[in-house]
Structure formats: structure tokens, C-alpha cells
Amino acid sequence: MxxxxxxxxxxxxxxxxxxxxxxxxxxxxxxxxxxxxxxxxxxxxxxxxxxxxxxxxxxxxxxxxxxxxxxxxxxxxxxxxxxxxxxxxxxxxxxxxxxxxxxxxxxxxxxxxxxxxxxxxxxxxxxxxxxxxxxxxxxxxxxxxxxxxxxxxxxxxxxxxxxxxxxxxxxxxxxxxxxxxxxxxxxxxxxxxxxxxxxxxxxxxxxxxxxxxxxxxxxxxxxxxxxxxxxxxxxxxxxxxxxxxxxxxxxxxxxxxxxxxxLTPLRDMLRIQGKFSELIKPGLSGREDYYKIILEDEYDVLDAMNRIREFYPNAMQLSYEREVMPEQNEVGLSLKGKAPLELFEKFYSYQNDRTLDEESRQFIKPLLFELESGVEE
Amino acid sequence: MxxxxxxxxxxxxxxxxxxxxxxxxxxxxxxxxxxxxxxxxxxxxxxxxxxxxxxxxxxxxxxxxxxxxxxxxxxxxxxxxxxxxxxxxxxxxxxxxxxxxxxxxxxxxxxxxxxxxxxxxxxxxxxxxxxxxxxxxxxxxxxxxxxxxxxxxxxxxxxxxxxxxxxxxxxxxxxxxxxxxxxxxxxxxxxxxxxxxxxxxxxxxxxxxxxxxxxxxxxxxxxxxxxxxxxxxxxxxxxxxxxxxxxxxxxxxxxxxxxxxxLTPLRDMLRIQGKFSELIKPGLSGREDYYKIILEDEYDVLDAMNRIREFYPNAMQLSYEREVMPEQNEVGLSLKGKAPLELFEKFYSYQNDRTLDEESRQFIKPLLFELESGVEE
CATH class of the missing domain: 3.60.21.10 (Metallo-dependent phosphatases)
Incomplete structure (x- = not known):
């Protein structure tokens, strides 16, 4: 039987x-x-x-x-x-x-x-x-x-x-x-x-x-x-x-x-991970599947879910995966006696996983000075 | 067939x-x-x-x-x-x-x-x-x-x-x-x-x-x-x-x-009408039926539904039926020049379907006087 x-x-x-x-x-x-x-x-x-x-x-x-x-x-x-x-x-x-x-x-x-x-x-x-x-x-x-x-x-x-x-x-x-x-x-x-x-x-x-x-x-x-x-x-x-x-x-x-x-699913349930620009390349197969999308971009991608769904119409979930710098536990400690620019550099590198480049440094410097001195352009 | x-x-x-x-x-x-x-x-x-x-x-x-x-x-x-x-x-x-x-x-x-x-x-x-x-x-x-x-x-x-x-x-x-x-x-x-x-x-x-x-x-x-x-x-x-x-x-x-x-209902659906005191006499049959109770009492009966349900546990609806006096259309007219006691008598008879008796009249008279004169006992 x-x-x-x-x-x-x-x-x-x-x-x-x-x-x-x-x-x-x-x-x-x-x-x-x-x-x-x-x-x-x-x-x-x-x-x-x-x-x-x-x-x-x-x-x-x-x-x-x-x-x-x-x-x-x-x-x-x-x-x-x-x-x-x-x-x-x-x-x-x-x-x-x-x-x-x-x-x-x-x-x-x-x-x-x-x-x-x-x-x-x-x-x-x-x-x-x-x-x-x-x-x-x-x-x-x-x-x-x-x-x-x-x-x-x-x-x-x-x-x-x-x-x-x-x-x-x-x-x-x-x-x-x-x-x-x-x-x-x-x-x-x-x-x-x-x-x-x-x-x-x-x-x-x-x-x-x-x-x-x-x-x-x-x-x-x-x-x-x-x-x-x-x-x-x-x-x-x-x-x-x-x-x-x-x-x-x-x-x-x-x-x-x-x-x-x-059994073979009509739409599979899958995770994909990578940078936004890599994931939305045309010509990918299985795009009708249900996806959990994990973005590795350093910056939040504007309107990410809607743009992802143009390629993966059944994307169900979206999240970011970013490696947290080992310094994270130090944030909030020993702020005293640090100059604003130094604090900003620390904050920037914590948020973005990289150090402030020279161009950005030259951009932020006068802004911080203005904030401190109360002078407005 | x-x-x-x-x-x-x-x-x-x-x-x-x-x-x-x-x-x-x-x-x-x-x-x-x-x-x-x-x-x-x-x-x-x-x-x-x-x-x-x-x-x-x-x-x-x-x-x-x-x-x-x-x-x-x-x-x-x-x-x-x-x-x-x-x-x-x-x-x-x-x-x-x-x-x-x-x-x-x-x-x-x-x-x-x-x-x-x-x-x-x-x-x-x-x-x-x-x-x-x-x-x-x-x-x-x-x-x-x-x-x-x-x-x-x-x-x-x-x-x-x-x-x-x-x-x-x-x-x-x-x-x-x-x-x-x-x-x-x-x-x-x-x-x-x-x-x-x-x-x-x-x-x-x-x-x-x-x-x-x-x-x-x-x-x-x-x-x-x-x-x-x-x-x-x-x-x-x-x-x-x-x-x-x-x-x-x-x-x-x-x-x-x-x-x-x-078909014979388990509980019938019925209306009964009368004064509260007549309806709650013991020994009534069919009290398990679903009732719409129409009270003919002149005054609202205190806690009427709960008291009715002691006799008719399945009373569903309760309402009052009172004959409206023909004068009802006059209320609100020709108030001017009338003494307070006269107005009260009119209001009382409109509300209660009967004229103010002498005892009530003697009770209300000094109260109205006080109200008018502002004197308090």
C-alpha cells in the first residue's frame, strides 16, 4: 500500500x-x-x-x-x-x-x-x-x-x-x-x-x-x-x-x-547579497522568485526597495549588511578634549567604514569652524 | 414526489x-x-x-x-x-x-x-x-x-x-x-x-x-x-x-x-403592553419567550429592564408608550407675561398628563419664589 x-x-x-x-x-x-x-x-x-x-x-x-x-x-x-x-x-x-x-x-x-x-x-x-x-x-x-x-x-x-x-x-x-x-x-x-x-x-x-x-x-x-x-x-x-x-x-x-x-516551487525563496549596482544587472535569471535582498553598500541606496523591485518584482525583504568597525565600542568614550574635526573624522569612519578623504576634509573644516564660532556666511 | x-x-x-x-x-x-x-x-x-x-x-x-x-x-x-x-x-x-x-x-x-x-x-x-x-x-x-x-x-x-x-x-x-x-x-x-x-x-x-x-x-x-x-x-x-x-x-x-x-418555536417572539406592576405579577406563563415590553407607566420605572428580566429573562426590548397631550404643540408659545407658577403648571401637565394637585402646588410655590427673589433658606 x-x-x-x-x-x-x-x-x-x-x-x-x-x-x-x-x-x-x-x-x-x-x-x-x-x-x-x-x-x-x-x-x-x-x-x-x-x-x-x-x-x-x-x-x-x-x-x-x-x-x-x-x-x-x-x-x-x-x-x-x-x-x-x-x-x-x-x-x-x-x-x-x-x-x-x-x-x-x-x-x-x-x-x-x-x-x-x-x-x-x-x-x-x-x-x-x-x-x-x-x-x-x-x-x-x-x-x-x-x-x-x-x-x-x-x-x-x-x-x-x-x-x-x-x-x-x-x-x-x-x-x-x-x-x-x-x-x-x-x-x-x-x-x-x-x-x-x-x-x-x-x-x-x-x-x-x-x-x-x-x-x-x-x-x-x-x-x-x-x-x-x-x-x-x-x-x-x-x-x-x-x-x-x-x-x-x-x-x-x-x-x-x-x-x-x-517539489519544484513556482517561485523559490532565496537570499541574494551584494552591492546594489551588482544586483540590478540585466539578464539575471529567476527574478520572479521571492527574494530577501541584502545590500552591502556603504551608503543607504535611495528608494532601494522600489528600484530593486524593478528587477526582482517579488523582492520581499531588504536589509543592509555592513561590517561594524572594531572601534564601535569606543564611540561615546573619551570625547573630552578632542577637537570637533577629530570627532567628526571618528564619527565618519564609524558610519562609513573608511577614513575621511582629503577633499571631504577640506569641505567640512570651514563648516565646523562656522558652527563653533557662530559665524554664518 | x-x-x-x-x-x-x-x-x-x-x-x-x-x-x-x-x-x-x-x-x-x-x-x-x-x-x-x-x-x-x-x-x-x-x-x-x-x-x-x-x-x-x-x-x-x-x-x-x-x-x-x-x-x-x-x-x-x-x-x-x-x-x-x-x-x-x-x-x-x-x-x-x-x-x-x-x-x-x-x-x-x-x-x-x-x-x-x-x-x-x-x-x-x-x-x-x-x-x-x-x-x-x-x-x-x-x-x-x-x-x-x-x-x-x-x-x-x-x-x-x-x-x-x-x-x-x-x-x-x-x-x-x-x-x-x-x-x-x-x-x-x-x-x-x-x-x-x-x-x-x-x-x-x-x-x-x-x-x-x-x-x-x-x-x-x-x-x-x-x-x-x-x-x-x-x-x-x-x-x-x-x-x-x-x-x-x-x-x-x-x-x-x-x-x-x-413549526412550534422553542421561544416565541411576542409583545406585551401594560403598566409595570401588572406585567410582573407572578404566575404568568410563557415567560421564557422573547418579549418586546411596552410600558404604559406615566413615570419611567427605575432599572426597568433588569427588573423586567427577573420575570421575563429573555425580554429583548423595552419601550414606553404614553399618550401625548393635544397641547404639546402649544409648548414654547405665549410664555411672555405668564407667572412662573403658571408656566410650571403647564410644563407639569405636559410632562405628566395630569394637572398639578394642590399638595404639589403648595410645595413648589415657595421654591419658585426663592428662585425668583434669590433668597435661600
Whole structure:
């Protein structure tokens, strides 16, 4: 049985004022194509399908088209709510849609939805655990004290008993990492300070595969617990990351084959660095990508963002990187007894990373004299 | 074939700070029970299912439960968007849900969705026309000038051709009335000023039944064009209206039997009028209803709303009704040459609908004298 695992779509997400809807649609189209090409039997969508609890119409339409296209391939689709999703909104129509092979688990209700599919090796049980917070689980386990996300996951999973001979798959949306590891976090996640929401891999019983969502970088938390990561880059800290989906082939019990399938972005997310004049040379390729532009110019470039966008229309961020002189810590010290010109030279070299040349020196000298003496031309 | 026609659910509507969700749920439960009791083959929901384009989670859950319950009865369900609904949000999952017998038409796309059902008398064609504005239809009929709602409806309907021998039903959400009639409007509708959105019944071809939504009072626009009205009262101007659903039995072509089925509200919407002391007598029934309280007291009652709500916890509105004395128009005239006491007597009787009694007169007299003379006790 072949499963395609994706997560953290964050449909409707906006970044630095840019809508990413076209980029998301491009990614979803590739995912649908992968499902067809690999004849996947099921698609696992491990939470955070939307970026906001009340998604925009356009994001809703995008998910609708995606899910409809997936179901039309003949694959079953499993979808759980993440922390960004409204559990209740996501469940609209779910009791009817499961008859079409679309299984949505939005709000945790004390038990895990279980769906059984079959192939030539026998049955596979799919369990759906939407994102849970400790307080949500506590109400269903009043005899236990559920303080942490790990307590919550352990309690929620205690309600199921796996049959050792039957293959089983879990979908969950949590921050999970192995003993002693913090996993790879990403700046585009909404992290809980101090990692208090961390769940250890030991909290999970022996599933054949656990499809996780929440962390944005594709990674393994153990040899059967995986994050697919986001299908596209959502932060400039992710420019070097590979983005895609995980293709999981479950063979006979205990044997799974896992491959990362990379997606090609409509527009990549990149950083470029250099002097303004070097960056705006005509003939550069990939100019439609989303850029973080880092200028190395000594002087601020007038109207830089607008001029940059003539060449890189989707430049998202602009900043300057200037080497700070080692003297910076001295500024503000030992000003006393220094002549104005000496102070100005120090200030100039601090600001501009170079010493005052003779021409500038001859220009500033009479001005400083005037300032001091109160004489005006 | 039996059809149950409802419209204008306005799920999630709030009135004077009160959520009507429980009342709406109560109405929907009765509708589901009617569908079962009458073995209806189809439920027609003629728009404005939600009160707002972005409904609250609780309203979404309510519709989800209602539609799921209706489909479980075995009836087909037809649903069109009204002017209050977000056409695109309403369509989420619709291409999958139609496989379950739930046909949703949200956004007008140039053609009308058509669904054929059958019974012992042959086929019945259902056409779905969601709420349309002139500009929405114009883009699909560029060779015509579509200025009014009637133009829009005529153009949209021009794309279909009815087979005279086959029974046909239309769902639409518009302000429709017969030649020379304005229909019965209701204060809870969001009307377009001047009735510019009015569509004449003559704009519609010969359907066996047209299920309309938009006007909130149940009414017939012609002998085959009906408004079911809202399933519950949504304004104090509707306190005397009957609220419910229309049961339509289509027999052989050209023969339809139409009955109004009244619903019982969880809490009725009523007006009561009288003096405060009469209204708060213990032992009154129906105190859970939604009340508009009209007080006839001469004097404002201190903290009236809070005290009223001890007896009528769901009192929504409070107002005073006092007969205005015919002299009111004289106030402000001929003040000159009148003594202060005379002026005060006039003012007192105007304010209180009675003349100053002797005791009050003896009380006010020295006060007025003091005011005039500047003497203080």
C-alpha cells in the first residue's frame, strides 16, 4: 500500500504582504500529480491545512479543489486539524464526505477515528489524532492529571489497542522528537516558548508509520516517525531546505519503504547579497522568485526597495549588511578634549567604514569652524 | 414526489444581543422530523442559510448536523446561496457531496445546475439558481444589457429550456412579486431601497413549482411560486406571523398540492403592553419567550429592564408608550407675561398628563419664589 504524506499546507498564508496562493496551488497540483504517478492508495494530510482558523474564501476554494482532485484519483484521503486550523470548521460535511473516502478529524472527542483499508498484504488501520492541547484531553480522562502535551498524547493514545499482526498508521500534529533531541525547528512555525509542548517519540506505541505535521522541516523523529515538512518554503531561514512529500510504501507487516519526493516551487525563496549596482544587472535569471535582498553598500541606496523591485518584482525583504568597525565600542568614550574635526573624522569612519578623504576634509573644516564660532556666511 | 421547501434560515443570527442558536436548532429538528413524517423525497433550501458571509463555528456546526440528518433520511437536498451567504464558502466539498444527494449551488457560473429525480409519474428536473446581482450575470451575457435584478433573472433563465411534458422545479433567492404587487416585506429582511431588486413573476417560465427565498413572510407570488418564509420569527414586526415550511406534492405533470406546515418555536417572539406592576405579577406563563415590553407607566420605572428580566429573562426590548397631550404643540408659545407658577403648571401637565394637585402646588410655590427673589433658606 502506497501512502503520500504531506502536512502544514498553511493555505492562505501571506508573507511580507505577498499572497502565496498561486505558489500553494502550484505545489498542490504537483502533489495531485504525484498521487497519480505513484498510484498512491491514500493521502495523509497531517494538519495545519489552513494558516488561519477562519480562512479566506480563496484558501477554502483551493482546499476544496485539491481534496476533490485527490478523491477523483481514487485514493482515500485522511486529514487532521492542526493548531492553526479551526477543528469545527474543518469538520463541515465530514460525516457525509467519509462516504466518498475523505476522512476528516477536526476536534478531538475522546476517541481516535479509525479507518481500515486493505491490500494484498491484508488490512491497514489508520488512526487520526488531530492536534490536542492538554486541557482538551483532560476532560476525557478525569482520573488522570494531564499537564503537558506529552501527557495529552499518551492519554489519547491509551484509548486504542493495536493488534500486533495488523499494520497500523497514525496521523498526528504535535512537536515530537526523540529522547535527548529537539528536532529541527523552523522560524515559520508558531513555537511554544521553552519547548513545553514537546512530545517524546517514546509516547507512541508501535505503529508501522506515524505521519506528523507541525515542524516545517522534513525530518525523521525515529525510523517510523516522520515529518513531511511544508510543501513550500515559508521563511527565509528555509531557503536551503528541500520541500516536498513523503512516499511511504507499506509492504508486509514490519516492512516500510520511505522516500522523499521533492517539489519544484513556482517561485523559490532565496537570499541574494551584494552591492546594489551588482544586483540590478540585466539578464539575471529567476527574478520572479521571492527574494530577501541584502545590500552591502556603504551608503543607504535611495528608494532601494522600489528600484530593486524593478528587477526582482517579488523582492520581499531588504536589509543592509555592513561590517561594524572594531572601534564601535569606543564611540561615546573619551570625547573630552578632542577637537570637533577629530570627532567628526571618528564619527565618519564609524558610519562609513573608511577614513575621511582629503577633499571631504577640506569641505567640512570651514563648516565646523562656522558652527563653533557662530559665524554664518 | 414530495418536497419540503424551507428558506432564510439565517443560522447564527443574533437579535438584540441574544443568540438564537438554540431556537434555530429547535426549528431544524422539527424540519428533519417533518421530512421523516411526510417521507419527503427532497428538501429545498432556498438561500440565506447563514446570516453572515463568514458564519461562526457554531452556525457552521448547526448546518452540518442539519444537512447530515436530512441526507440520512434518504431525501435529496437542494441548497442555493442567498444574498447573506458567501457563495464560495457554501460550495466547500460540493462536488463530492453531490454523490451523497446533497446538491449545493453557491456561485452563479453562467449556467444553472440541473438534477433529475424520478418517481412513479416520471422524472422531475430541479434547477438551482443561487442569488444573483445584475453585474454577476452581465459577464456571462455580454451581448445583452443587464441592469436590473429582473434582467439578471431573465438572462440566467434564458440558458435553460424546459421540456413541457417533464415536471420541473426551480430554486431561487430573489425579491419576486406578481404584476402590480409588492408582496409582503418584513423588517428583518435586508431590503434594497425603492424595491429596485424586484423581479416580476412574469420573468419565470412555466415551472411546476418555484421555491423562493428572500422574503421572510410565507406567501404565494403566484399559484406556483411560493415563499416558505423563515422557519422562525426574526423581528417583532413578525409576532403575529405563522412560521414553517411548505410541503409540496407533485403528482402527474400540472398537478401540485401545496400545504403550509407550521413549526412550534422553542421561544416565541411576542409583545406585551401594560403598566409595570401588572406585567410582573407572578404566575404568568410563557415567560421564557422573547418579549418586546411596552410600558404604559406615566413615570419611567427605575432599572426597568433588569427588573423586567427577573420575570421575563429573555425580554429583548423595552419601550414606553404614553399618550401625548393635544397641547404639546402649544409648548414654547405665549410664555411672555405668564407667572412662573403658571408656566410650571403647564410644563407639569405636559410632562405628566395630569394637572398639578394642590399638595404639589403648595410645595413648589415657595421654591419658585426663592428662585425668583434669590433668597435661600
Amino acid at each position: 502506497k501512502l503520500l504524506h504531506i502536512a502544514d499546507l498553511h493555505l492562505g498564508k501571506r508573507l511580507h504582504g505577498f499572497s502565496l496562493l498561486e505558489d500553494q496551488q502550484h505545489a498542490l497540483n504537483q502533489i495531485t500529480a504525484l498521487v497519480k504517478a505513484h498510484k498512491a492508495n491514500a493521502v495523509l494530510i497531517a494538519g495545519d491545512v489552513f494558516d488561519k482558523a477562519t480562512p479566506a474564501e480563496s484558501a477554502l476554494v483551493l482546499l476544496d479543489e485539491f481534496l476533490t482532485a485527490l478523491i477523483e484519483t481514487g485514493a482515500a484521503v485522511f486529514l487532521i486539524a492542526g493548531n492553526h486550523d479551526s477543528a469545527l470548521r474543518l469538520e463541515f460535511g465530514s460525516r457525509l464526505l467519509m462516504k466518498n473516502g475523505l476522512y476528516i478529524s477536526g476536534a478531538y472527542n475522546g476517541t481516535l477515528n479509525k479507518v481500515r483499508l486493505k491490500d494484498e498484504h491484508g488490512p491497514v488501520d489508520f488512526y487520526l489524532l488531530p492536534y490536542v492541547r492538554p486541557a482538551q484531553v483532560q476532560q476525557f480522562f478525569i482520573e488522570q492529571s494531564i499537564k503537558t502535551h506529552e501527557d495529552a498524547v499518551r492519554a489519547a493514545l491509551s484509548s486504542i489497542s493495536l493488534t500486533p499482526s495488523i499494520r497500523s498508521v497514525l496521523l498526528a500534529h504535535q512537536y515530537v522528537s526523540g529522547e535527548g533531541s529537539l528536532g529541527y525547528r523552523s522560524a515559520s512555525e508558531s513555537a511554544i516558548a521553552g519547548g513545553l509542548d514537546r512530545v517524546c517519540t517514546s509516547a507512541f506505541p508501535e505503529f508501522d508509520y506515524i505521519a506528523l505535521g507541525h515542524l516545517h522541516k522534513a525530518q525523521a523523529a525515529s525510523d517510523s516517525i516522520y515529518y513531511s515538512g511544508t510543501p513550500l518554503k515559508y521563511d527565509f531561514s528555509e531557503t536551503l531546505d528541500k520541500k516536498g512529500a513523503l512516499l511511504v510504501e507499506l509492504l508486509e507487516k514490519g516492512s516500510a519503504d520511505i522516500k522523499f519526493l521533492e | 414530495k418536497l419540503l421547501h424551507i428558506a432564510d434560515l439565517h443560522l447564527g443570527k443574533r437579535l438584540h444581543g441574544f443568540s438564537l442558536l438554540e431556537d434555530q436548532q429547535h426549528a431544524l429538528n422539527q424540519i428533519t422530523a417533518l421530512v421523516k413524517a411526510h417521507k419527503a423525497n427532497a428538501v429545498l433550501i432556498a438561500g440565506d442559510v447563514f446570516d453572515k458571509a463568514t458564519p461562526a463555528e457554531s452556525a457552521l456546526v448547526l448546518l452540518d448536523e442539519f444537512l447530515t440528518a436530512l441526507i440520512e433520511t434518504g431525501a435529496a437536498v437542494f441548497l442555493i446561496a442567498g444574498n447573506h451567504d458567501s457563495a464560495l464558502r457554501l460550495e466547500f466539498g460540493s462536488r463530492l457531496l453531490m454523490k451523497n444527494g446533497l446538491y449545493i449551488s453557491g456561485a452563479y457560473n453562467g449556467t444553472l445546475n440541473k438534477v433529475r429525480l424520478k418517481d412513479e409519474h416520471g422524472p422531475v428536473d430541479f434547477y438551482l439558481l443561487p442569488y444573483v446581482r445584475p453585474a454577476q450575470v452581465q459577464q456571462f451575457f455580454i451581448e445583452q444589457s443587464i441592469k436590473t435584478h429582473e434582467d439578471a433573472v431573465r438572462a440566467a433563465l434564458s440558458s435553460i429550456s424546459l421540456t413541457p411534458s417533464i415536471r420541473s422545479v426551480l430554486l431561487a433567492h430573489q425579491y419576486v412579486s406578481g404584476e402590480g404587487s409588492l408582496g409582503y416585506r418584513s423588517a428583518s429582511e435586508s431590503a434594497i431601497a425603492g424595491g429596485l431588486d424586484r423581479v416580476c413573476t412574469s420573468a419565470f417560465p412555466e415551472f411546476d413549482y418555484i421555491a423562493l427565498g428572500h422574503l421572510h413572510k410565507a406567501q404565494a407570488a403566484s399559484d406556483s411560486i411560493y415563499y416558505s418564509g423563515t422557519p422562525l420569527k426574526y423581528d417583532f414586526s413578525e409576532t403575529l406571523d405563522k412560521k414553517g415550511a411548505l410541503l409540496v406534492e407533485l403528482l402527474e405533470k400540472g398537478s401540485a398540492d401545496i400545504k403550509f406546515l407550521e
